[in-house]
Amino acid sequence: MYRRFDTTVNKHHIYVDGSQNPLVLPCLFSRYTELQGIKVEIKSYKNxxxxxxxxxxxxxxxxxxASYKICNHLGRFLEWVDSYDESYYVKLSTHTALPQEIINEYINDYLIVECRSSEHVARQAVNALCAYYNWLMYFFDNKYKxxxxxxxxxEIARNNNRQEKAVKYLLPQNRQLFYQNTDSLLEELVLRCGGDLGLRTKENQxxxxxxxxxxxxxxxxxxxxFNDLELHPNKEEFEYxxxxxxxxxxxxxxxxxxxxxxDKFKLYYDTERPQSDxxxxxxxxxxxxxxxQCISKRFGTDTFAKIRNRLLKEMDDHPERFEGYQEIQLVHVYHHLRxxxxxxxxxxxxxxxxKSYESITTTSSVYLTTAVRLGHKVDARSANDVTKEYIHSCGLREKLLRESANEY
Structure with a gap:
């Protein structure tokens, strides 16, 4: 999917799919919004x-x-939808009928958590998508979103306003702190799946x-x-x-x-997991x-937030117990384990x-292997940004390890 702001002929944003076919409704919306300078709002009143x-x-x-920002944010949303091209229902051809849960996933899980967008940017995106889906509702009788x-x-969005203070990397000893302060083996395993396997919170399902x-x-x-554990006592890694x-x-x-x-999975299955079909x-x-029933896709997110808040209070009350540990921040979320x-x-x-991590490019075997392990789209246009993030985090990792060692 591609978008551009046509300043010469149409005088508004143009959106096309990968085959260069125009996305008719988004283009019509853009024409309505940018040329007429109007947006559709829903106002409530008491009869x-x-x-x-x-x-x-x-x-x-x-x-x-304002009209430019609305149409620009709509384009970003459509690009995100297009990244789900292999999903049976989240795709450009059905984007007008997406359930509001998917749209809110874009705002909250993608923009705020993954992209670390500020509250201001997130509100702009909400305003843009409300304008678009209200327009669809007014002219085409679509359902309200x-x-x-x-x-x-x-709170995460507000903390994203200070991105220079946000640290996405958690040292191994800090990850252990989270695991040790959980209330059950289930909570510990779900957090470990993020920090030790690189699973997204939904992927725990x-x-x-x-x-x-x-x-x-x-x-x-x-x-x-579990049977393989007994059959191969010297095997240290198992493929799933x-x-x-x-x-x-x-x-x-x-x-x-x-x-x-x-081993911990088996312990949970044998001792803690409820009887279930x-x-x-x-x-x-x-x-x-x-x-x-299967845990919700938010279980990891909610568990991390609970333990994070608990540790923040412990660190405030007893700072002497946490010398040598990396500072835990309110902006930290489950995705940072991954x-x-x-x-x-x-x-x-x-x-x-x-190899020097600063020399790695998107064609390097290091990047490609990492992308495969994490399930990233290596052909995405944002691949270079992802690589830069890892390079930055590697530098941060070394800095945090030095600071941690100096505190002992």
Whole structure:
């Protein structure tokens, strides 16, 4: 998908797919917004006759700067949708009918958490997508979409305003702090899946007990790998195929589970996991309707936030106990466990190949191997930005290790 601001002929943003076919509705919206300088808003009022709250459409005049930002943010959103090109429902051809949960995932999980966008940028994106989906509702009778910054992400967005203070890399000893302060083996394992396997929080749902078939090939489930633990006592790493059903971009990949972690999986299965018919190893033990069902995709995010807040209080109350540890910040989120895992892989591959991490390019085997391990799209246009992030994080890693050593 491509976008550009046509200043000569159309005088507005143009959006086309990979085959250079125009995306008709986004282009029409852009023409309406940028040439007429109007956006559609929904205003609520109280009907005096019925005493009920009612909604009505309102056309609001906006300036050229505001209309440009709206259409530019719409283009960014469409590019994100296009990155799901292998998903059966999140794609450009169906973007007008996407459920609001997917749109809010873009605002909260992608912009705020992954891109570390500021609250100001996130609000601009909300304004843009509200303008677009309200326009679709007004002219084409589409369903209303409630688009917003979630309460759980507001503080993260505010902290993103000070990006120079945000550290995406967590030292191994800090990751251990998180694991040690969990309330259950389930919570510990879900966090370890981020820090020791590089899983996204949603991908924790992809750890299955039974063998399964994909593309005519049978892949081992965890129960089979538990048998391998006994059959191969000297084996230190076990391969697990993560199905594309549970990954971003619908790209399957191989996980390399260390023996100590697979041992913990088995311990959880034998001692803590509730009785359940679910094929997922991680199931809820809550006493509500979700008992025995697969954990939610937010379980990792929520668990990390709980432990982070607990550690922040402990560090404030007893700073002497945490000498030599990296500072934990409110802006830290579950995704930083995964980023730390990727940084360690990137750094160690550089060392094993006797290369400077500052010299790595997107065509290097170091970058490509790291991308495969993490399930990144190596052909994405943002590949160079991802590489720069890892290079920056490698430098940060060395700095944090030096500072940690000096405090002892």
């Amino acid at each position: 005096r006759d019925t005493n009920q709250k009612e909604d009505e459409f309102k056309h609001t005049e906006i300036g050229s700067d 409630a688009i917003y910054i979630k309460s759980t992400h507001r 992809g750890l299955l007990l039974n063998d399964y078939k994909a593309n005519t090939k049978v892949h081992k489930g965890l129960l089979n790998l 195929h993560l199905s594309s059903l549970y990954t971003k971009y619908s790209r399957s990949r191989t996980l390399y589970i260390p023996r100590y972690l697979l 679910s094929n997922h190893i991680f199931v809820s033990s809550s006493s509500n309707n979700s008992f025995g 980023h730390s895992f990727g940084t360690d892989i990137f750094y160690n591959l550089c060392r094993s190949e006797n």
